[in-house]
Amino acid sequence: MANDADIEASETVRRALATALAELRGRIDAAARAVGRDPAEVTLIGVSKMQPPDRVAAALAAGLRVFGENRVQEAQGRWAPLRERHPDLELHLIGPLQTNKARQAVALFDAIQTVDRPKLARVLAEEMERAGRRPDCYVQVNTGAEPQKAGVMPDDADQFIEACRGEFGLPVVGLMCIPPIDDEPSLHFAFLREMARRHGLSRLSMGMSDDFELAIRFGATHVRVGTALFGARPTVRASG
Ligand SMILES: *Cc1c(COP(=O)(O)O)cnc(C)c1O
Secondary structure, eight states: OOOGGGOOOOHHHHHHHHHHHHHHHHHHHHHHHHTTOOGGGOEEEEEOTTOOHHHHHHHHHTTOOEEEESOHHHHHHHHHHHHHHOTTOEEEEOSOOOGGGHHHHHHHOSEEEEEOSHHHHHHHHHHHHHHTOOOEEEEEBOTTOOTTSOSBOHHHHHHHHHHHHTTSOOOEEEEEOOOOTTSOHHHHHHHHHHHHHHTTOOEEEOOOTTTHHHHHHTTOSEEEESHHHHOSOOSSOOOO
16 A cells, blocks of 8 residues: 555645645734744644645645644654655644553654643653653643643643653643633633743644634744644544
8 A cells, every 4th residue: 555655646736735835824924923923933833633645745745844643643654654755844743642652652753742641741751761862842731621621730730840841851842722612712822821931931832723823922832723724624534
């Protein structure tokens, strides 16, 4: 079976992706400038989870190099072969991480944005030591305190961030959040920004297709955009 590295996008798909990417970069630039920020401070993460390989190939052809995935297994299958061809790739894990996948995650990703509990922090520290590789870590904060959602609870976050940096010695660079669907996102973005400021953390991963401009206004340094770049995700996950 052909792997993703062998897939080429049709001219139509290439053109569509290049247009969407240019438009998105334009909106990111405008949102940054509107609040007096340098657009270069904002990194676009193309969220490629579940997207067909030809759309990903087209994004690569259009020059995008920073991608986000939410499952280790899926990301491994897709990106391990592509990595050889594109050594300048930057891969972010943005989905929940089980401790039994930590080794694979440390080997594959350049950033792990979903550090959210002591057991995971400990295992990640062990795997980084073992592999001699230290991906950037973000602490995911469950800013809406939603029971079903990943992320450290807001009340526990300060202590957890300190433990990650101190006790576990993880290379924590920033914070990440996914606001509740029905809430005003700006409250969550402001909350996360203030928490990062308290801890002297410079990176904020917040904002998705529907709210990345607002997130940039509130200081996002990394926006995670899927559908606004690639189009709607097919509803059935490709196997493997
Ligand atoms: C899927 C996903 C995104 C992208 O969502 P879109 O609405 O398609 O932009 C961003 N962040 C996380 C954590 C995701 O799981």
